[in-house]
Amino acid sequence: MADELFAVRWVGADEEGGPAVRLLDQTALPGRSEVLDCADVATLAEAIRSLRVRGAPALGVAGAYGVVLGALVDGDADKAAAFLSAQRPTAVNLSWACRLVAAAGADVDAQLAEARRIDAANSAACTAMGRHGADWLRERCGGGPLRLQTHCNTGMLACQGIGTAFGVAHTVHDDGRLAQLWVDETRPLLQGARLTAFEAATLGMPHAVVPDAAAAALMSAGDVDAVVVGADRIAANGDTANKIGTLTLAVVAARYGVPFLVVAPVSTIDFATSTGADIEIEERDPDEVRTALGALRLAPDSSPAHNPAFDVTPAELITAIVTELGVVEPPYATGIAGLR
Amino acid sequence: MADELFAVRWVGADEEGGPAVRLLDQTALPGRSEVLDCADVATLAEAIRSLRVRGAPALGVAGAYGVVLGALVDGDADKAAAFLSAQRPTAVNLSWACRLVAAAGADVDAQLAEARRIDAANSAACTAMGRHGADWLRERCGGGPLRLQTHCNTGMLACQGIGTAFGVAHTVHDDGRLAQLWVDETRPLLQGARLTAFEAATLGMPHAVVPDAAAAALMSAGDVDAVVVGADRIAANGDTANKIGTLTLAVVAARYGVPFLVVAPVSTIDFATSTGADIEIEERDPDEVRTALGALRLAPDSSPAHNPAFDVTPAELITAIVTELGVVEPPYATGIAGLR
Numbered sequence: 001m002a003d004e005l006f007a008v009r010w011v012g013a014d015e016e017g018g019p020a021v022r023l024l025d026q027t028a029l030p031g032r033s034e035v036l037d038c039a040d041v042a043t044l045a046e047a048i049r050s051l052r053v054r055g056a057p058a059l060g061v062a063g064a065y066g067v068v069l070g071a072l073v074d075g076d077a078d079k080a081a082a083f084l085s086a087q088r089p090t091a092v093n094l095s096w097a098c099r100l101v102a103a104a105g106a107d108v109d110a111q112l113a114e115a116r117r118i119d120a121a122n123s124a125a126c127t128a129m130g131r132h133g134a135d136w137l138r139e140r141c142g143g144g145p146l147r148l149q150t151h152c153n154t155g156m157l158a159c160q161g162i163g164t165a166f167g168v169a170h171t172v173h174d175d176g177r178l179a180q181l182w183v184d185e186t187r188p189l190l191q192g193a194r195l196t197a198f199e200a201a202t203l204g205m206p207h208a209v210v211p212d213a214a215a216a217a218l219m220s221a222g223d224v225d226a227v228v229v230g231a232d233r234i235a236a237n238g239d240t241a242n243k244i245g246t247l248t249l250a251v252v253a254a255r256y257g258v259p260f261l262v263v264a265p266v267s268t269i270d271f272a273t274s275t276g277a278d279i280e281i282e283e284r285d286p287d288e289v290r291t292a293l294g295a296l297r298l299a300p301d302s303s304p305a306h307n308p309a310f311d312v313t314p315a316e317l318i319t320a321i322v323t324e325l326g327v328v329e330p331p332y333a334t335g336i337a338g339l340r
Numbered sequence: 341m342a343d344e345l346f347a348v349r350w351v352g353a354d355e356e357g358g359p360a361v362r363l364l365d366q367t368a369l370p371g372r373s374e375v376l377d378c379a380d381v382a383t384l385a386e387a388i389r390s391l392r393v394r395g396a397p398a399l400g401v402a403g404a405y406g407v408v409l410g411a412l413v414d415g416d417a418d419k420a421a422a423f424l425s426a427q428r429p430t431a432v433n434l435s436w437a438c439r440l441v442a443a444a445g446a447d448v449d450a451q452l453a454e455a456r457r458i459d460a461a462n463s464a465a466c467t468a469m470g471r472h473g474a475d476w477l478r479e480r481c482g483g484g485p486l487r488l489q490t491h492c493n494t495g496m497l498a499c500q501g502i503g504t505a506f507g508v509a510h511t512v513h514d515d516g517r518l519a520q521l522w523v524d525e526t527r528p529l530l531q532g533a534r535l536t537a538f539e540a541a542t543l544g545m546p547h548a549v550v551p552d553a554a555a556a557a558l559m560s561a562g563d564v565d566a567v568v569v570g571a572d573r574i575a576a577n578g579d580t581a582n583k584i585g586t587l588t589l590a591v592v593a594a595r596y597g598v599p600f601l602v603v604a605p606v607s608t609i610d611f612a613t614s615t616g617a618d619i620e621i622e623e624r625d626p627d628e629v630r631t632a633l634g635a636l637r638l639a640p641d642s643s644p645a646h647n648p649a650f651d652v653t654p655a656e657l658i659t660a661i662v663t664e665l666g667v668v669e670p671p672y673a674t675g676i677a678g679l680r
Contacts, residue, residue: 030640182646185629185638187527187551193630193639201642208644209629211527213552213585217621217651220587245553247560251595252588281557289525289549290533292632298525299533300370302541304548306522311557 004033005202007058007160010065010115011037019072021065025052026157030198041070041080048087048094055158057122057265060093064115067101071111077102119160125265125324126161133168133263133322134175137226140259140319145179146172146225149210149218152184152243153191154230154263155199165228165263166196168322173205181207182218186243188288188307212245219256227253231264238315238332239276240264247311250318259319266323266339276312284309344373345542347398347500350405350455351377359412361405365392366497370538381410381420388427388434395498397462397605400433404455407441411451417442459500465605465664466501473508473603473662474515477566480599480659485519486512486565489558492524492583493531494570494603495539505568505603506536508662513545521547522558526583528628528647552585559596567593571604578655578672579616580604587651590658599659606663606679616652624649 007026011018020037021044028034036052038044044066047053053062063084070080081098088094097118104114137146148169155166162170172178181200186192193209200207210218218224227249233241240246240262253260273279286305291297299305321328321336328335347366351358360377361384368374376392378384384406387393393402403424410420421438428434437458444454477486488509495506502510512518521540526532533549540547550558558564567589573581580586580602593600613619626645631637639645661668661676668675 030643031637183643184553185527187525187553190638193643197639197643201640208646209639210646211552211584211629213524213527213588214646214648214651216588216591217584217648218646220651244551244557248553248556248588248592251556252591255591255595289551292636292638296632296636297371298530298632299537299549300541303370303523303533303537306548306550306554306558308554308557311554311560 005156005199007053007055007157008062008065010068010112013072019069021062021069023047023053023062024157026054026195027052030194038066038069040073041066041083044069045084045087048084055153056091056093057159057161058157059088059091060097061119061122061160063094064097064101064118067098068108068112068115071108077111122159123161126159126163126167128324129164129263129265129322130162130167130171132324132327133228133261134171136261136320136322136327137168137172141225144177146177147180147182147223148172148178149182149215149224149227149249150184150196151192151229151246151249152186153195155196157195157199164230164265165261166199168228168261168263169205170203173203178205181205182224183207183209184212184215184245184249185209186245187212190293191243212248215249215252219252219258224258226259226261228261228263231262231268232310233273233279234262234264234269234321234336235273235276235279236269236271236333236336237275238318238321238330238336239279240313240318241276241279241281241310242313244308244311247313250313254317260317261320261322262318263322266325269336269339271340276314279312281311282309283307345496345539347393347395347497348402348405350408350452353412359409361402361409363387363393363402364497366394366535367392370534378409380413381406381423384409385424385427388424395493396431396433397499397501398497399428399431400437401459401462401500403434404437404441404458407438408448408452408455411448417451462499463501466499466503466507468664469504469603469605469662470502470507470511472664472667473568473601474511476601476660476662476667477508477512481565484517486517487520487522487563488512488518489522489555489564489567489589490524490536491532491569491586491589492526493535495536497535497539504570504605505601506539508568508601508603509545510543513543518545521545522564523547523549524552524555524585524589525549526585527552530633531583552588555589555592559592559598564598566599566601568601568603571602571608572650573613573619574602574604574609574661574676575613575615575619576609576611576673576676577615578658578661578670578676579619580653580658581616581619581621581650582653584648584651587653590653594657600657601660601662602658603662606665609676609679611680616654619652621651622649623647
C-alpha cells in the first residue's frame, strides 16, 4: 500500500506513458485516488495552479521534473522553468528548483540528474527528520507504544519523501511503536481530515480524525504522549509560524505537560527574522470559514468571518525543533544559530 | 429584526392560522428563515423529532404549548403530553414541561396559562442571567467596549428568551457596549456558524465566525476581553460539562488571562454529582466528524473518527458561574450550595 502513496514521479521516455510528470491528483482525495500523467508543460502548469499538487517540497520536485519535460518535449528548459514558476509565484521552492534544473546545463541528461538529486535530497531530509524525531521521542517518552497528535498535512502528499511531522509518526509506526495518531481535521481547509487521514489509512497506521477543539479533551484524559507539527517559518529565536490552530494545540499541550515538537527542514528557518512578532499573518478568504470547501454553506452570507492562515507559537511552548541535521532544544537562539 | 427571532410561539385560536404552535424551522437555517405552524400534535412531534426545534429550554416551551394544542384539537392533554415527551426521551425539560401543563387542570385556559407561565419564567431567567453577566463584566473589565468570544449556540433558538451565554452578549449589546462577538464555528455540528451567527446577524450585533482552533491566535493578540459559554451540566464543585471544545477554550483563556464565564440556569446544576470526574461523556456518530453535516464527505470512509459530545472544564479554569439568581465565584462548593 505504501508504494501507492506519492506526490510526484518522473516517468522516463522509455517507460509506458513517458515522458511525463506523474501526480496523485490531490483535489480528488480522499474520495478518489486518481493518477494524472502530465505529458506536456501546459498540463503540469494547470495541475500546479489547481493545487492537484501542493506543499512546498512537493511543488519543488514537480517543477524540477517539469523543466526536464519542457526540455524533452519543447526543447526549451528555460521557457518551461519561467512558465512553471509563474503558476504559484509565492511558492519559493517551485521557482528555486526550476531554476536549478534549467541551470544544470543544456544536456537533458544533466537536467534529469539534477531533478533526481533534488527529489532524493528532499526524501533523504524527510527520512532524517523522521529518524531524529522518533529517536528523541524514544529518549523522552520511553520505548513503549506512543500516541501522537498532529495538525494539518505534513506527509508524503505535501513533502514528497515521508514528510516532516507526519514523517516522525511514520517512522514511529515503522519502528512498530505507533499506538495511535490523532489527526486534527484542521479547519477551515481540512487538510488533516482529507489528506493526513488518507495517508495514514493508506499506510495502515492506527489513527482517528478528531475535531480541532477536542485537543484538551484528549490531552486532559492522558491520551496523547506527544504532539508533532510542521512549520511554515521558524524565527531565529524558535518562534514558529504554522497553520492556524497550532498555537491552540501548543497551549493545551503545555498545560497538560505533553511534549510539543516542531518538525521542519533547516530551509524553513528564517535567520533574518529575529522573533515571531516580525512574522506577518496572511488573512484568507472568509468564505473558507463560511463554507465547507466551498461546496456547502455553513454560516449566513451576511456574517463576517475571520480567517487567519497561520498563528505563531512562541518558542517557550515548543519542547524541541527537529530538523534533518538533528534536534534543537532550548535555548533555541544558540541551537538555531548552530544550524546556519 | 430582533422581533423576527424566536424559537417557539403560541398562536391563539382567535389569531390567523391558530390554534397552532409556531416554530422557526432550525433545520433550514441559516440558508432560509422558514416559519412552521404546527396545527396538530403529530406535526409538532415530527418537528421535535427532526430537530426543527432544539435546545432544552426551547423544547420545554414547545412541549408546553403542544399539550395545550392537544387539549384544544383532540380534547386530550394527557395523550399529547405522553406522545410529545416520547419524541426526545432524554430531553428532561420536554417531559417536565409537558407533565406540568397536563397537570394544570382539565380546563384548557388553565393549561394555556401554565404554558405561558413556563415560557415567561424561561425568558425571565434568561434576562436575569444576561443582566447579571453584563454587570459582572462591567465590574471586572470596566465600562468600555467589550470583545466577547462564545462557543456553540446558547441564544434564543436554543433557549427561548435571549439565551444563556449568548444572552450575556445580547445584553452587553443592548447596553451599547458590544464591540465584537467572536463566534466559534463549533465543529462538528457547527451550531456556532449556523445558528449563533444567524442570531447575531439578525440582531445586528457586531460579530465574526472563527474556526474553533483560532482561539489562541485571537487571545494571544489581546482581541478577546472575556469568554462566555453555556453548560450542559454543572457539578457541585463547579466542574462544567459543555459542548466539545469548551475545555480547549478555557485552557487558552487561562493562559492569556481572559475571564471565562459559564452562564446557565440553576436547573443545570446537578447537586448530586460531586465533581466532573463523575460525568460520563457521550461518544457520538463518527460520521459527524467525517462529514460536514452529513452533506459533504471530508475524511476517508476507512478512517476512524473520535467524536466526544462534551468535555468537562474543571472549576479552576472558570472565573465565574452566572445564574438567574446571581453570579457565583470561587470557591464554588460554597457558592453553589447556596443556590440549592
